[in-house]
Amino acid sequence: MELLLTNARVVTMEPGATGYQLLENQFIAINGGTITHIAEQSGLANLRAVEVINCRSRLVTPGLIDCHTHLVFAGSRANEFDQRLKGVPYTEISQQGGGILATVRATREASEPELVELALPRLDGLIRSGVTSVEIKSGYGLSVDDELKMLRAAKALASKRPINITTTLLAAHAVPPEYHGRADDYITLVCEELIPAVAKQKLATSVDVFCESIGFHLEQTEKVFQAAVRHGLKVKGHTEQLSNLGGTALTARYNGLSADHLEYLDKAGVTALAGTDTVATLLPGAFYFLKETQKPPVPWLREQKVPMAVATDFNPGTSPFADIGLMMNMACTLFGLTPEEALRGVTVNAAKALGEDNIRGQLAPGFAADLCLWNVSDPTELSYQVGLPLLRQRIVNGEVCDD
Numbered sequence: 001m002e003l004l005l006t007n008a009r010v011v012t013m014e015p016g017a018t019g020y021q022l023l024e025n026q027f028i029a030i031n032g033g034t035i036t037h038i039a040e041q042s043g044l045a046n047l048r049a050v051e052v053i054n055c056r057s058r059l060v061t062p063g064l065i066d067c068h069t070h071l072v073f074a075g076s077r078a079n080e081f082d083q084r085l086k087g088v089p090y091t092e093i094s095q096q097g098g099g100i101l102a103t104v105r106a107t108r109e110a111s112e113p114e115l116v117e118l119a120l121p122r123l124d125g126l127i128r129s130g131v132t133s134v135e136i137k138s139g140y141g142l143s144v145d146d147e148l149k150m151l152r153a154a155k156a157l158a159s160k161r162p163i164n165i166t167t168t169l170l171a172a173h174a175v176p177p178e179y180h181g182r183a184d185d186y187i188t189l190v191c192e193e194l195i196p197a198v199a200k201q202k203l204a205t206s207v208d209v210f211c212e213s214i215g216f217h218l219e220q221t222e223k224v225f226q227a228a229v230r231h232g233l234k235v236k237g238h239t240e241q242l243s244n245l246g247g248t249a250l251t252a253r254y255n256g257l258s259a260d261h262l263e264y265l266d267k268a269g270v271t272a273l274a275g276t277d278t279v280a281t282l283l284p285g286a287f288y289f290l291k292e293t294q295k296p297p298v299p300w301l302r303e304q305k306v307p308m309a310v311a312t313d314f315n316p317g318t319s320p321f322a323d324i325g326l327m328m329n330m331a332c333t334l335f336g337l338t339p340e341e342a343l344r345g346v347t348v349n350a351a352k353a354l355g356e357d358n359i360r361g362q363l364a365p366g367f368a369a370d371l372c373l374w375n376v377s378d379p380t381e382l383s384y385q386v387g388l389p390l391l392r393q394r395i396v397n398g399e400v401c402d403d
């Protein structure tokens with residue numbers, strides 16, 4: 001054995017189970033980056049390990065997964081925060097060439113190494129809150145070269161910190177200025193040049209679209225999804241965030257990994273998700289920061305047994321919060337999730353939202369050894385307290401991190 005955790009209080013996050021199913025006095029054996037055994041301490045007698053961590057009855061959970069971020073970008077939007085506090089709506093700022101396009105201007109000017117440097121402190125914030133896997137989207141380049149540059153920068157972060165990185169092409173985030181009034185032509189570029197290039201260079205595993213009145217309409221979204229499927233990429237949607245266009249149902253129809261935001265999702269949209277493999281990803285940071293009042297339909301999602309993930313949506317415009325624990329807290333206080341649902345949302349269900357639920361998000365033999373050892377023993381504490389040093393140690397792919 002390479003690594004052995006002893007005296008652990010374990011939450012495995014087995015899918016479908018109800019309650020935390022806390023296991024006391026467990027040992028966890030890790031070899032080759034994978035969990036090989038989890039069992040009662042009493043069965044430990046003949047296992048030897050290079051390194052042993054005595055957990056002293058502290059809580060061990062799967063490493064937390066932030067399944068929706070826009071971590072790579074340049075520039076700041078603090079000025080827009082000022083404007084919005086004075087009452088100017090997000091959509092109006094966006095229509096005046098601010099918003100996403102302000103970040104596009106700064107990101108186009110930045111080099112790939114600069115983008116990596118700028119993303120590191122954001123990544124460190126997530127790491128401090130227990131994140132061991134993060135999804136990062138492009139979407140502030142909006143040209144072939146700049147979208148590829150963003151994706152390469154996102155992937156390069158994996159060599160700077162011990163963390164798993166998944167990348168998503170979000171070229172259909174906004175219409176770039178040079179395509180003003182020609183959104184369909186831009187969609188053609190995305191489908192015929194960007195998606196093939198990203199697939200060929202293996203720079204992303206999925207493709208996302210901002211399906212919204214200030215983004216792309218349903219037919220444009222479907223064209224992007226069709227191109228993604230043709231090139232063997234999975235799809236995701238930013239859907240029903242500011243209005244109800246039916247993007248969630250479309251995402252489910254294309255066997256999407258997840259439909260994200262969902263504040264304006266109606267009952268028909270929830271029904272469209274029910275029974276599919278598409279995860280409902282809730283982003284309470286954006287809801288809070290935009291002072292939105294329309295909540296995602298959590299009671300219906302729960303009733304229809306749609307798996308719910310929770311993520312930061314870290315981005316400069318609508319969710320500048322690099323702390324997954326804060327999102328768990330907000331998911332409970334703002335959206336009415338239970339702390340157990342919040343923990344499922346950043347582990348097993350977040351893994352499903354990345355198409356990685358067969359290897360991450362749970363503690364079980366055969367799963368990647370991504371774990372968090374916490375300074376607390378009760379899993380509800382993870383949603384309850386924010387900003388305290390709750391995290392003791394991260395283990396990523398069997399490596400004990402020195403964060």
Ligand code: DI6
Pocket residue numbers: 070099100103173210238241286313315316317318
């Ligand atoms: N929805 C969001 O909340 C972010 N993107 C999106 O499609 C906002 C991105 C930004 O304002 O920069």
Ligand code: FE
Pocket residue numbers: 068069070238313315
């Ligand atoms: Fe987003």
